[in-house]
Amino acid sequence: MGDELKSSTIPLLESSSTGTASKIQTLGNIIVSVVGTGILGLPFAFRIAGWLAGSLGVLAAGTATYYCMLLLVQCKEKLASQELTPETETYGDLGYKCMGSTGRYLTEFLIFIAQCGGAVAYLVFIGQNLSSVFKGHGLSLSSFIFLLVPIEIALSWIHSLSSLAPFSIFADICNLLAMAVVVKEDLDKVISGGFRFGDRKAITSSIGGLPFAAGMAVFCFEGFGMTLSLEASMKERGGFASLLAKAFSGITLLYVLFGFSGYMAYGDETKDIITLNLPNNWSTIAVQVGLCLGLAFTFPIMAHPIHEIVEGKLRNSEWLRKVCYKDAAFHLKLFGSSLRFWEKALDYIFLIGGLLFAAHGTYNSIVGF
Structure with a gap:
């Protein structure tokens, strides 16, 4: 399972070592x-x-x-x-x-x-x-x-x-x-x-x-x-x-x-x-x-x-893997290699925005009690 997850992980940012x-x-x-x-x-x-x-x-x-x-x-x-x-x-x-x-x-x-x-x-x-x-x-x-x-x-x-x-x-x-x-x-x-x-x-x-x-x-x-x-x-x-x-x-x-x-x-x-x-x-x-x-x-x-530093930490984060590769981000996982730049950016905006709004809503609900 770990090898499968590792092989299917899509880097958040393009590697700098592609030599182009x-x-x-x-x-x-x-x-x-x-x-x-x-x-x-x-x-x-x-x-x-x-x-x-x-x-x-x-x-x-x-x-x-x-x-x-x-x-x-x-x-x-x-x-x-x-x-x-x-x-x-x-x-x-x-x-x-x-x-x-x-x-x-x-x-x-x-x-x-x-x-x-x-x-x-x-x-x-x-x-x-x-x-x-x-x-x-x-x-x-x-x-x-x-x-x-x-x-x-x-x-x-x-x-x-x-x-x-x-x-x-x-x-x-x-x-x-x-x-x-x-x-x-x-x-x-x-x-x-x-x-x-x-x-x-x-x-x-x-x-x-x-x-x-x-x-x-x-x-x-x-x-x-x-x-x-x-x-x-x-x-x-x-x-x-x-x-x-x-x-x-x-x-x-x-x-x-x-x-x-x-x-x-x-x-x-x-x-x-x-x-x-x-x-x-x-x-x-x-x-x-x-x-x-x-x-x-x-x-x-x-x-x-x-x-490079932040991406490396996020890529190795167990929490981020669970969020991005089990609970959400299906479009990025399935189509990541073929998506245009703006499509990837839009997916991340939705993903990050959704997580932030969910956290905000949860916080307000708890504080409300």
Whole structure:
């Protein structure tokens, strides 16, 4: 009975190891996984550390992150090459095979907290910028976040990284255009502002300056939690290391240019977020809207490791198996492999909604007595 149930179980979300993404799709997902809001603080980090120390710090952080991601893939390949060792798909699998149940729980907990924190930060950042752009229209920060959440939930249902690639590429374009506008404003400031290179320090004399800049540089390279999923999503996994190297080379050089130009433009007046230095005109609005769009379509990528962890726990839950495969969800069980995405989504809405209403009704009945 247990084997029959196991064989008939339909995963809540599509596995990330199907290997359907092309190199271009994976490249788009890598870029959108790595580039985040931290880049806006790079010019300030260059001000604190100095333009030379800041540049070297970004190069070191990018190289270290790339190397550690490769080590992670090598660990996965090492385990996969061992006899009788099944496919390692997630961080939890890797943690379990290296350190047992403690390794799985600790790894999944850290990934879950990190990705949830990033996802919440994205929502707050988008809400703050939209409320700033559209102030006076009667919508508060919480209202914008409330309107955004259903959209992000819908996008997060797309669990396949190859299917998310178009959204990732669109997010990359939005982020790139926003950064291009910022760099243009920086160059205009340098040209018209009586710029003197000698006024910009190369290395800070402050003891705490370098550690702060190093921390900011590390923060800029997000996406470490997506390493295994990105590698597993590729059709040709052998080319992942080379593709990752190209992506990190471009991103690192872009980061250095962004931080350097921002600090050169504003010097000691560089704000902790570079957009605060921009004039209050269309360029600032364009940057804010571009970043909001980019982060809105980055959110599903940020939520991807969370889905893997939660789905794994739900799939192994005896309670969920009883509910989904004995008492209800007959349509999903019989037609799951042939259903369209919207049909599956609708089935889950009915299933979850029914369970919630049943629980609510039961609670009210008990409280009524």
